[in-house]
Amino acid sequence: KAGVTQTPRYLIKTRGQQVTLSCSPISGHRSVSWYQQTPGQGLQFLFEYFSETQRNKGNFPGRFSGRQFSNSRSEMNVSTLELGDSALYLCASTASGRRGAHGYTFGSGTRLTVV
Amino acid sequence: DQQVKQNSPSLSVQEGRISILNCDYTNSMFDYFLWYKKYPAEGPTFLISISSIKDKNEDGRFTVFLNKSAKHLSLHIVPSQPGDSAVYFCAASFGNEKLTFGTGTRLTIIP
Numbered sequence: 001k002a003g004v005t006q007t008p009r010y011l012i013k014t015r016g017q018q019v020t021l022s023c024s025p026i027s028g029h030r031s032v033s034w035y036q037q038t039p040g041q042g043l044q045f046l047f048e049y050f051s052e053t054q055r056n057k058g059n060f061p062g063r064f065s066g067r068q069f070s071n072s073r074s075e076m077n078v079s080t081l082e083l084g085d086s087a088l089y090l091c092a093s094t095a096s097g098r099r100g101a102h103g104y105t106f107g108s109g110t111r112l113t114v115v
Numbered sequence: 116d117q118q119v120k121q122n123s124p125s126l127s128v129q130e131g132r133i134s135i136l137n138c139d140y141t142n143s144m145f146d147y148f149l150w151y152k153k154y155p156a157e158g159p160t161f162l163i164s165i166s167s168i169k170d171k172n173e174d175g176r177f178t179v180f181l182n183k184s185a186k187h188l189s190l191h192i193v194p195s196q197p198g199d200s201a202v203y204f205c206a207a208s209f210g211n212e213k214l215t216f217g218t219g220t221r222l223t224i225i226p
Contacts, residue, residue, distance in 0.1 A: 004158070033213060042121075042204065042218035043159070056213050090158055103149045103206065103214060106158030 002027065004107035006091050012113045018079040021110045025072050025093030031055075032074040033104060034066060037088040046089075049074055078112075086114045118142045119207050121217035129225050134192040136220050138205035141186065145207040149214070150179060150190045153202045162203075163190070192222075200224045 005024040013019050025032050033056075034046040045058035049068035066076040072093075078085055088111050092104030120139045128134045136150075146167040151159035165172040165179045165188070172179050178191045192199055202221050206214045 035216070040124075040218060043206075043216040045213045045215070048213055058213075092158075103151075103161055103164065103208075106151075106160070108156065108158045111156075 004091055004093050004105055006089075006107035006110050008110060009108065010111045010113075012115060013081050015081055015083060015114055017081050018077060019081060019112060020075055020077045021089055021091075021112070023074045023076075023091030023093075023107060025074070025091075026105055029093035029095050029105075030072050031094045032068055032072065033092045033094075034074070034076050035090045035092065036060075037090060037109070038086075043090065046076065081114045083114050086112060088112075117218070118145075119205060119215050119217040121203075121205060121220050123220050124218070125221040125223070127223045127225055128195045130197060131194045134190075134195045134199065134222055134224070136190040136192075136203050136205075136222065138188045138190075138217055139186060140188075140207050142207070142209070142215075143186065144209045145215075146209045147207065148179070148181060148188050149206045149208075150177075151204045151206060151216075152199075153204060153219070159204055195224045197224050197226055 007022045031050045033048040035043040048056040052068045063079045068074045088109045090109045092106045149164040150162040152162045153159040163174050163177045163179050181188045202219045204216050204219045206216045208214045
């Protein structure tokens, strides 16, 4: 059973540009959540999608957006990139809305560097 | 507003000894708690969880303790092994809400 797949693994962008990250959840999983990991800040919640609808949203500016497709694949977009957006972006999936005994299954992340 | 706190950024333990990682939370609504382990360049992987109706859960070398009155949980690893060196995150949730993570503790096992 394939895990959560995130592409690309690494990305370097210039300030002011925009970027789109992709996440393919485990087959059958309908909930996809996105987190930002930076040193000292742990994992900060961005948003969660369930059956193509955004169900939860974290405290990030409107430059951060996402969507989910009918096949449960999800993308997140960051516009007008800032140096502070440099981070590891993690995607996690779960079968239903409920966390379940094992919570989320995470992908390996996309390392975004803004220069 | 950090609702889940891991106050020790790092911890070093001798191989074979017990590792104790601590986590505090402020939101009394949390009813489910989890520990994740993360290696560099990989996503976090689930380690062990506990429901708020329990105060202890064991899985092999890993035991999680929950003290609801103190809003505190801890992860015990016995005996510690070199492969346990990683960053450990505690997380909490309630209902169908998102997982809220702590800032992580880097555990180093000294051979």
